Amino acid sequence: MQLEDPELLHQFRQPETKEKAFTAIIKKYQEKLYWHIRRIVIDHDDANDVLQNMFIKTWNALENFREDSRLYTWLYRIATNESLTFLEQQKRRSAVSLSDVESGLSNKIKSDPGFDANKLEWKLQLAIQQLPEKQRIVFSLRYYDEMPYEEMSRVLETSEGALKASYHHAAKKIEDFILNH
Amino acid sequence: MEKREQILAELQEVSQALAQINKTNVWSVPYAYFTNLPDIILGKIKEREGSFHLSSANPFKVPGGYFEGLADNILKKINTAKSEVYTDLEELAPVLNTISKNELFAVPEGYFEQVAFIAPKPQAKISSLSxxxxxxxxxxxxxxxxxxxxxxxxxxxxxxTQSGVAPINVAAAVDNLSEEDILTYLETNSTASDVINVNNTSDSALEVNGLLKEMPEEGIREFLNETSENGKKS
Incomplete structure (x- = not known):
């Protein structure tokens, strides 16, 4: 049975239970965070790197975590920022524009062993990659993670109204893409 | 999390086509990935923390018990320095050691704070050449x-400026002499044969020059001086 976040944080602050509590936090959130990261960076190895780095940073930052926000919201924010930083670094390393990175992400989807261009689920993945970065993350958090706008607003530090508008625009664009491809 | 039905209803309002798509996960992860992930992450954290400890370790070493005896050693040195002055005075003037070294003189309040602001006296102007x-x-x-x-x-x-007499260019002066002057000179200063020869060859300047060559330079100079003096007088 999983412990509640406040209890896990309390145990984390005790030296004798620190590692155990941290392991429990990883187990509790690893899959949600992994898929959130994976949808942004697409490749498994990249997602693995980003996920591990974000948890290592969390280990150091968790001591100072103020419980005025929920742990899961805080973890999502770190994961999102780490993913975007990773894409930015990729762009700098290869000296290509963000649109090239996005087309690179589409190519990664197409090169996946399970890719099937006729399946709607794969078309949806390609459609998501056509979106601007911010819309892509908003759509992913809402559509896949089913995150309330209120939580999403804390993760992305954006107003709920702007997030709703962004989600609607994203959904319309995806629909257009799927219908026309 | 919001209820899935609410999110689906919202999506149906925006895009019917999208709402009908199955949310099946198309991606895959390696076998037992999530099972092993916590141990892998904790292993990396320990590894990094270990390296942090190593990097923060002081690479320099001090002799054993250095810090334990440091305070005593410093105090000992202070006391030694003090006693040297004291010992010197004991030999030179022991009475000075009995007098307090406290300052007896007083300065106006805030004097030392103001010292720094005393303007320097104006100095003589040093002007450079234009x-x-x-x-x-x-x-x-x-x-x-x-x-x-x-x-x-x-x-x-x-x-x-030293002799008062200008040097004479004999050759040029002789060239300027008239034949009559030369004959007059020869008549007064030369031997008889010279006069005969001159008379015989009075028309030949070459013969005159030949005769002049045989004459001593001092004699010619004397003659010229006399001639020039006569000329000036006349």
């Missing part, structure tokens, strides 16, 4: 040097 003045100095110096150089040259090379 460009025009410099040129003038160089010109005067060059003029003096030039006067000295010319004076030196004249002093060492002008014999006239």
């Amino acid at each position: 460009r025009t003045n410099k040129i003038l100095c160089y010109a005067v110096a060059a003029g003096i040097t030039g006067i000295m150089a010319v004076s030196s040259y004249l002093y060492f090379n002008n014999d006239t």
